[in-house]
Amino acid sequence: MPTYRKRFGLRPDPAVAAEIASLDAERDCQRIVYLLSAYEFPWDFNRALELALFYTYASQPIATLLDRTGEFERHGQKRYDDTQLLVAYLLECGYEHGDGAAALTRINRSHSHYRIAMDDFIFTLWTFIAFPIRWTQRWSARPMTAHEQQAWLVFWLEVGQRMGLTGLPTTRADFDDWVERYCQQHFVANPASARVAASTIAIMEAWLPGPLRSRVAPVVYSLFDDDPRFLAAIGARAPTPSWRPLIDLALRWRARARRHWVLHDYPVSRERSRTRSYGRQTPPIDHLAPERLRRAEQRPPSGSGL
Template sequence: MSATYHKRFFFRPDAGVAREIAGLDAKRDCQRIVHLLTAYEFPWDFQRALELALFYTYGSATVSKVLNATGQFSKSGQKRYDDTRLLMTHIMDSGWDGEFGRRALERVNKSHGHYRIAAADFLFVLWTFIEFPIRWTTHFGPRPMTPHEQRAWFYFWAGLGERMHIPGIPESKAAFDRWVADYKRRTFKPNDDSAAVAAATLAIFESWLPPLLRGKASPVIYSLFDDDLPFLNAVKVSLPPGYLRPVLERALRAYGKLRRHVVTGPYPVLPDSPRNRTYGDRPYRIEDLRPESLGKKEARQG
């Protein structure tokens, strides 16, 4: 039976989590390792990193064309965000072999089956899920992910991609990086779809802020991409003020150092924490985490 960990002295993280991870096999035990990373070691970091990962996919003209055509971001952006977060966190929490992870994966595959999505676009999105958590924890986490954890992280997402029937998944992170560099040269072009989906997503983020701070989110978020001009050009955004990124990085690093010694939230963090804005305390079915238009379509199809 898998161990469950608890805070030490009511506020300290348990070092036993990292010890268990280190003793597991990166490939064979990748589902358990990802659960431990998600629930205990990096829950806040992974949530922020995967938000940026999804945002970065808008740099691709072909990905954004599909997303913008659905109209989900402009019509029901908060629901789309909450559904995606819940599906991904259930998969990371229980793995594809666990009941909730299996059901979430089935829901993802069923939803994707309604759209014509190129294999290359699936691969690019998959790469962002691998890359951004590694990048975030390296710069802002309570500690960097170890090479062992990074390998497990890669194997987890590669395994998930196989179960999503994505062809051509590279055999290593380095090979995936090389593939993505070529993909971005082909697809990161200024276009209206990328700009529209990025703007709609920023509107979601800004709706979470007090009224006086709305309008400030855009330059702050884009400052994290100020070293990636192809992305900024693709979403038709000017380079943010140069002073923003150093200020934001100092704040994020300071928060990361604090979390190295102090658990600032629940432990472990479960998929339903924090409470999402769409469902609140109301129960939901994983099978219903889909756009409303797909729900109506699937109901007609029986």
């Protein structure tokens, strides 16, 4: 597989998009997703997937489970970093072999410790499909093409099947209709959603110097201000109207610059990335889980005699 480099040390290589266009959206979806996440939209996908996970907090059953575990309150940064790394393995390595398959196994093992409804799994999977597509349409150097969107959909549907999900919609339109019905049922104001959202905002605030921390919530919520149902479910007020155009302008200026210049690694890779919990050292994939779960998995079975 070819590896691409910046042109003249700063400019994106159009050969990346050309290779994507030459590939089959279904057969080659893992390669397409790698090229999209490593070259075309690495920063955009990270931000979009952060919003996707945040969006799930509006679901009462999902937030109730997250709140009950207490992980976001007690070990929020580690949970954030573990999730980011596991998704990075999938995007970079695919789901069939090696580290990507190991990451998917870790995800499935962690989920097996909890009783999670099938609908909640499907809803979360939808956010991983829809939010990156929406982000590129609004705030990226270019929108994902229909061809790329189809490969992205096929990729995540296959991930869903390997997670044992059943009853998955197979088209974007059917998926969107399914999610609308889910939201009507489960997006209700509740204390668990408010607490998990507040804990996540606190994680983000810790990344910044003190004087800037009060700006985190308005910036995040301004990216959702076209969805009052979501804000109501997590008990958040819509930011003042001046926030959205400022954030929108900043993101559009960044997208305009990105059309011509690449200042980050090219390709972006997990090995060269840094997390706040682990620095540039990545623990074994099987360690990317709450310590309580890992200890439970290592405990000898009852009656083993060990």
